[in-house]
Amino acid sequence: MPLPASWGLEKTLAEIADAGQFRQLRLLEGGQGARVTIDGRTLLNFSSNDYLGLAAHPAVGKALKTAVDIYGVGSGASHLVCGHTSAHAALEDALARLTGRSRVLLYSTGYMANLGVASALLSRQDVLLQDKLNHASLLDAAAISGAKLVRYRHADMQHLEERLAALAPSEQRVLVSSDSVFSMDGDVPDLNALASCTAQAGAALQLDDAHGLGVLGEQGGGACEAYGLDEAAVPVLMGTFGKALGTAGAFVAGSEQLIETLIQKSRTFMYTTAMPPALAAATSQSIELLQSEGWRRPHLQQLIAGFRKKVSALGLDLMPSDTAIQPLLVGEASAAVNLSKSLLDKGFLVVAIRPPTVPAGQSRLRITLSAAHDENDVDQLVQALAELVGR
Ligand SMILES: Cc1ncc(COP(=O)(O)O)c(C=O)c1O
Structure with a gap:
């Protein structure tokens, strides 16, 4: 039995979709790591909070x-x-x-x-x-x-x-x-x-x-x-x-x-x-x-510093952050979602963050780095960003 029409769920869902804020679950076909599998495709993962790569240790x-x-x-x-x-x-x-x-x-x-x-x-x-x-x-x-x-x-x-x-x-x-x-x-x-x-x-x-x-x-x-x-x-x-x-x-x-x-x-x-x-x-x-495995923290710090340097060389501004969370501000929700989709097509999982999680007009790609990454992983992401949004 669906909930009564008077509850207006259909309208609520349509409003969320119209605002470009509709969220959908992604199904991972395996564990966490620098690489994850979704729909049979292996993707380089720059979205998790597994900052030290311990989730599948x-x-x-x-x-x-x-x-x-x-x-x-x-x-x-x-x-x-x-x-x-x-x-x-x-x-x-x-x-x-x-x-x-x-x-x-x-x-x-x-x-x-x-x-x-x-x-x-x-x-x-x-x-x-x-x-x-x-x-x-x-x-x-x-x-x-x-x-x-x-x-x-x-x-x-x-x-x-x-x-x-x-x-x-x-x-x-x-x-x-x-x-x-x-x-x-x-x-x-x-x-x-x-x-x-x-x-x-x-x-x-x-x-x-x-x-x-x-x-x-x-x-x-x-x-x-x-x-x-x-x-x-x-x-x-x-x-x-x-x-x-x-x-x-x-x-x-x-x-x-x-x-x-x-x-x-x-x-x-x-x-x-x-x-x-x-x-x-x-x-x-x-x-x-x-x-x-104390090497994980300095390794992560090195990846963060290298990523920021390489992205700024593209003429792109990451938000000010020295931590593993390296957001790229995009602006409108639809633009952030489109960029995330283009990265997905290229084999990267980089999730777009939209309102209400962040203020309107401040949608972003929340890029996260992990000690599970190596420099080559990061370089691949930088290359993809260069092709999609580099100046
Ligand atoms: C700053 C902050 N506090 C609290 C939480 C909630 O923690 P948990 O996922 O364990 O519920 C999160 C994220 O999930 C968070 O980012």
Whole structure:
């Protein structure tokens, strides 16, 4: 039985299509990597968040399989009922060491971690300040918490300071939340200024390090390691496993009190099945690889620097970013989609990002590099861009 016509789904879908924003699933016929197979065609993949090439790493797969023999597949319950295993605890300890935090709590996804933080810490009388380009999960977290949402211009610390100064002195809990590496832009705000102006205003800082963890910092400890931000500077640190660590899931790190509060009050932690223990074991293996295959980070950095140099030699402007996310701004949604299609015809998977994910008129190709690529892969993409849009 279809939903009643009065719900207007047909009209909604037509409107989405008319706006050039219709989205379709792509079916991959195998695993992640520098190359993926779609419709029987092998494509060079410049779209994934598998920044270190760990998503199909044999050691990570082996850790997962070994853990299935010990723990089985499902966790069976939420963490608080009987789903919390020694594999989960070992991962929490490894993450606490990696991030230099007192304690860590696992969540099933980063989306849920962000919802869980805001809903546990804030309520209607509190204030949440957010960068205008924050990830959708942070914005949804604001809505679910009921706190007053105040947004500041992207990466504009002066504007944040003004916003903080304009708050009433009676405001009790003020949380500033920001992506560390912006997911669709790849840039990093001045994190030291962000931390200091937040602290000066007596507010607390939450960083979403989904795109920094594993990639930034000497040890791969993420943005906080790279910028020397300890637990006092960033009391709420969130990171995810589905990107550089190559698995799935997420965590929040901070003080004992923060983690205890989340355990008591965070509904997206309390009322959901714990991530499979084998996935936790696989993620612990990924963390070990951050050390034992430490070459991956400098290799990625080299690819990023080379790509930027070669693209700028074509007369094209990539958006300002030193990270693995190297967007090429196109403008209109239809133009970005057409460019993505032309690249597909040439054997490249480079996905177009359109509104509402990015502001109108700022559609782009979100090109992502990975340690799984080699220089020749990158050169092939540069050559294709030269043929399609080079000046
Ligand atoms: C900045 C940021 N935060 C949070 C998330 C959500 O993480 P997850 O995919 O684990 O739900 C993502 C991407 O998915 C992200 O890019």
